[in-house]
Amino acid sequence: MSFRVTRPPAELVELGRAALDVARDQMPVLAGIRSEVAGTRPLQAQRVAGCVHLTKETGVLVELLVAAGAEVAWTGGDEVSTQDEVAAALAAEGVEVFGRRGMTTAEVEQAVTETLGAFQDGPTLLVDNGTRLIEAALSAPGTVPRLVAATEKTTEGCRRVREWAEQGRLRFPVVNVNDLVTKWEVDNTYGTGQSTVDGIVRATGVLLAGKRFVVVGFGQVGRGVALRARGMGARVVVCCRSARTAVRARLAGFPVLPPHEALVGADIVCTATGYPDVLTGEHLDALPGGAVLCNTGHSVTEINLADLAERTRETKRIRPHVQRHILHDGRHVDLLSGGGLINLDAAEGNPSEVMDITFANQALAVLDLAAGADRLAPGVHEVPAERDEDVARRKLAAMAVRIDAPTPEQLEVLTSGGHPGSLGERSGP
Template identity: 40%
Template sequence: MSMKAKEASIVADRGLAAEGKLKIDWVQAHMPVLNQIREQFEKEQPFKGLKVSICLHLEAKTAYLAKVVQAGGAEVTITGSNPLSTQDDVCAALVEDGITVFAKYDPHPQEFKELMVRALESKPDLIIDDGGDFATILHGERPDLMEKLRGGAEETTTGIIKLKALQKEGALKFPMVAVNDAYCKHLFDNRYGTGQSAWDGFIRTTNLIVTGKTVVVVGYGWCGKGVAMRAKGLGANVIVTEVDAIKAVEAHMDGFQVMPMVEAAKHGDMFVTVTGNKYVINGEHYPHMKNGAILANAGHFDVEFSKPDLAAVAKEIRTVRKNIEEYRLHDGRSIYVLAEGRLVNLAAGDGHPAEIMDMTFALQAVALKYVNDNYRELGPGVVSVPYELDERVARTKLEALGIRIDALTEDQKQYLDSWSS
């Protein structure tokens, strides 16, 4: 064990390391793409002598990504991007493996922020960010911590929105690869990953049946598509709410009812928000909801439905089951909130399946190498994942699945590149 990691780390209980190691071993066995990249990194040592700070949901799959980056020669520091998704046993296991960890489950909000700052105080050369948390700190109160920073990679839609806002103002100081926008991320992670894991967390937490219920999916981006598709597969009647006309037409043609939230509020038994925006369910909507309606968030931050508005009309708030708060309203109705409005798939579950995160975290690993190899030429800004990296991850995944595909002949390539027949 690295004595530096052991001495510096702040975790809840180092005695949990053996349990965390079993979790990491399990996901490693189901992440063949990342395993192949680890082998390459061990040989090439692309991060030798560099410091890498990571801010992601700190569970087993993230832990294995950290170990892959470490295998590439990096000195790795990691923190959690959500106070309720951090798994203490996984944190302890990472410390044993020589990774510096600043994370614990459900810290006080101020401590949560302080742990993020601690993870940046190593003054990293590279970062992996989630939701723009690191970027916000570095461009806000602690610009002194980015004096060595070459760049990094961002995991989420929410984070990319923040980065593009910084870029628009001319304030973004380093290149950040928009991993979320890669095909192998949003097509699979956002759709199939969120689609399954959101319902995993919902069902595990409530122990209720979905079949026959009316589910309102708020937002029909890639995550919303996945949540709606899986709700339909579970036997639910699905309503979609949207502000984007094109996505609303798509939801309609996919076979879902589409209506404004104020109307959907009257029908929903279960509500899942996946917008990346704030207060898409608010005080205008709560008076219309059924007694027993359940609210869950699968967007990034805990602002998608307004808890202050709900609390304002409640006479009592009590925890009725782990990760379920009941808001008893003055008119006698009860509305239930899962996982404090935080990401239901991670705060009340284990996140996306390992096979899905295999592709996403493979992209993170190769994107980090890409930005390190090219940061001088790239310069500050939001950077797209090169298509060849995207395709490489997909081809490696196909190999792991034992699936073969066709290839274009030279004649076919020439035909596609020609304007004449």
């Protein structure tokens, strides 16, 4: 069976078009880039395969790539995040779309394979989010004979790509579009922070004020979730792995505790690390009855679902995104979105205004690669700080926010890299 979206129902296409209209209105930076490239069509010779959560915002990015002349094949690369109406609207415009909302992990993998194989001569460029396409391309090079380069936009994905580069496995250049101030420190913190809390509230209807809310992982995503949950009155407690991160969390005013202590009395637990098995059986044993469990990190692996199943006597679907697990010892815990990404399943993913910045970085990286990927060696390539600043300036202009131009001396410091306050500065996890 194929996961290609073919002949979508007209009502679904209409719904998708309406959703895209709403997102487009809130993505002025992408609109500006689109009007810059629509005349020259710099992607005319390119076949772009993408694997990024298929939301309305991703749809606006896909529209831009098509307007720039590319042939595009796309999949969401996740079990729960595909917005079927957006998939339908894009398919109706001739984009090759694979997948649907509510796939199993094996089905997600099949949709990825189909996306990679959508073009007769294979893709020339990959746009990835968690290395599913990059990994598939590395394991089956015969399917991508004309592949020139890729972009990757997740923290965990970039870590993996660097590892493959060190092992000499990476045969093409990959542009890291994650480690930019305008992505990592904006999208992950303010976008995912808000949409995660939004997802929890939509899924459960819970009052956050006064609740003990445990955030596991205090990177850019965890920090955003912790700040937003605290803003709504929750008593936020943070669990960290790295000492540096723990210092940042403590100085931001959050109690930092090891999981076994943090989980005692927890009302809500949210994982945000990018690593598997962050909550395992021993952690589940420490939870009080009635706790809500969810994940906003990477895919469905952060909460060990096998350990949860082992302790479960019975499950009940009590709300659309809430599965109640009644445990052998009589307690119950409520798992949201099957342990998948709560913000993309129960809410709509990150707000369009934030994805405007993230996808502007992605679109500009694809345009750069189309113009000159042959000058890049296989390996991981960083986006220059000046580009990061350029995207921020475009966003500021769209928000009608003005700042002073730096003096020539200040500009020299800003562009020197590594100096505190320079464009090379980032705060690190």
